Amino acid sequence: MQTNKLLITAGVGLAIIASLNGAAIAFGYEHAQFLSRPWLSTWFAGYSAFLAIAAAGLIRHRKTAEASAAPVEPKFKRYFRRMLTATLLYVMAIIGSHFLLQLTDQVLIVAAITLLPITPCYLMLRAIQQLVKEMDELQLRIFMESCLFALAWTAMGCITIGFFQFYKVLPNFSIFWVFSAICMLFGIGSAMAHRRYQ
Amino acid sequence: MKNNIKVKRAELNLTQQDLADQLAVSRQTVNAIEKGKYDPSLPIAFKLANVFQCAIEDLFQPE
Incomplete structure (x- = not known):
């Protein structure tokens, strides 16, 4: 239980720090970079928020006596294993591509290196697909309701911000936050x- | 829909996990059905009737 509480605290803390950093970069604070790129920061924010919410859900679930006695279903074990592998590969690809991009400025090679992290993303999608099956x-x-919740509230958020940007209340900024928002809202849903x- | 699955399960001395294994669903699903939070599909209703050796109408009643 203590480990789970620690995970939640760490997840929420990281999510807040990375969200603030992402927002600061989005609004033009170049020196506020906690991670080297805004999209990495926003992804990190969404993912850690999702993990924190998932851990909170797990704690609530484990509070009931019968749930504590029930084993974790094999399909979820397989999912966590696949997702962990894909996430580790993704982080390695992100870091690797960051260094490789500094070695060249040829457009085709840059495009190929930029696409490097997409392969682990595909593995993540496969892990989710296999779990859903x-x-x-x-x-x-529950999965469908969570997806609809994430879709509806992301669309609401996008259109609200779009109106603000149209009437110059907000500046135009990167759309990388959308993926993080979907992950976070899926967790809440x-x-x-x-x-x-x- | 209300149901008496919890009573029937207790009569057979089954845990939620045992019943879930027999129905090939998660324990959470059995729990939600028992509490009336979720109405199962027909295939699961038939499986439940088969486990408890009774008709579906004996397990589920409209509120």
Whole structure:
């Protein structure tokens, strides 16, 4: 239990720091870079927020006596293993491409190196697809409700910010935050849907 | 829909996990069905009726 609380605290803390950093960079504070690139920062924010919410959900789930006795389903073990592998490969590809991009300025090679982290992203998508295929009907329903929640609120956020930008209330900034927003909102939607069916 | 799956399960001395294994679903799904938070699909309702050796109407009643 203590480890889970530590994970939540660390996840939320990292998410807040990275979100603030991403926002600072988006609004033009060049010296506020906590990580080398804004998109890396926003991805990191979304992903760590998602992990924190998932850990919080896990703690709530484990609070019931029968849930504590129930083993973790093999499909979730497989999913975590696949996702962890893909995430490690992604981080390695990000760091590797960052260094490789400094060695060349030829457009085609730069494009190829920039696409390097996409392969682990595909592995992440495969891990999610394989998990969804193995879900039972309630798990699938919770997944769908979480996806719809993330889609609806990301669309609301995008259009709201779009209006603000159109009328010059907000400056134009990178759209890399959208993916982070989807991840974070999916986590929130998932926690809400799990709570609904508890 | 209300149901008496919890009572039937207790009569057979099954845990939620045992029942979930027999239905090939997660324990969370069995829990949600028992509490009336989720109405199962027909295939699962038939599986439940098969496990408890009764008709679906004996397990589920409209509220």
